[in-house]
Amino acid sequence: MARQLSFDLPAKTALGREDFYVSPANAMAVAMISASSWPGNKLVLSGPAGSGKTHLAHVWAGETGGRIVQASRLRHEDVPELARTPIAVEDVPMIAGDLEQQKTLFHLHNLVLAEGNALLMTGRLAPKFWHLPLADLQSRIEGAHHVALDPPDDALLCAVLAKLFVxxxxxxxxxxxSYLVKHMDRRFETAAEVVERLDRVALAEKREITRALASRVLTSDTDAAGPGD
Incomplete structure (x- = not known):
């Protein structure tokens, strides 16, 4: 039997629309991202780590000619330029402890909408849990239409695992x-961790990724040597 070769190469994430698997768990979010317009021209997309927020933001930016920026990297002097196109601001709750960053986002929020462009904002939880101290910004975010990426069903978890391997x-x-879907903790974050651990163990042991190896990774310390298949 031909053996799978494993190389210690950095993972390259595919972020095209064709790489995003649509299931009942994310269909509403995909539909909203694909909509020609949003109420008030702004949308909040929430979901747990690894659920596809960044992927959908890239799909949206590619289709609208928009740009993507991390909330923590916003600079006040860049706001006029950023407001000239549709803009996605990722991980907004990460600036809850930085009042200056919140003021910058508030300025961008107002200017991009005044320019007639769309604003997409992302975070892990629903906006009411973002707890941004700048009350004007928090209220405007809570006033945006919100769509959530739900926990994965079997079909979506299979697709996520397959994509992570690819x-x-x-x-x-x-x-x-199939084995991983039935036995792992059903979280996107866990899927990424499991695939990373399988890749690391397969590389270290110069072996294929098999069901037996998957079982060992899920049930034991992957840094310890285990029995062969």
Whole structure:
């Protein structure tokens, strides 16, 4: 049997629309991202880590000619330029402890809408839990239409795992993914961690990613040597 080769290469994330799997867990969010316009020309997209917020933001930016910026990297002097196109601001709750960054985002919020462009904002939780001390900004964010990426169903979790493997140039057999879906903690974050651990162990042991290896990774310390298949 041909053995799978494993190389210690950085994962390259595919972020095109064709790489995003649509299921009932994310269909509403995908529909809103694809909409020609949003109420008030702004939208908040929430979901847990690894759920696809960044992927959808890139899809939206690609289709609208928009740009993407991390909330923590906003600079006041860049606001006029950023407001000239649709703009996605990622991980807004991360600036809850930085009043100056909140003031910058508030300025961008007002200017981009005044310019007639769309504003997309993302965070892990619903906007009411962002707790931004700048009350004017928090209220305007809560006033935006909100759509959430739900926890993954079986079909979506299979697709997420398959994509994570592909991003790392790995191609385990289908039974490996089926096994993981049935036995792993059903969180996007966990899926990324499990794939990373499988990649690391397979590389260290120069072996294929098999169902047996998946079982060992899920049930034991992956840094310890385990039995062979």
């Amino acid at each position: 991003d790392r140039q790995l191609s385990p057999r289908p039974e490996v993914i």
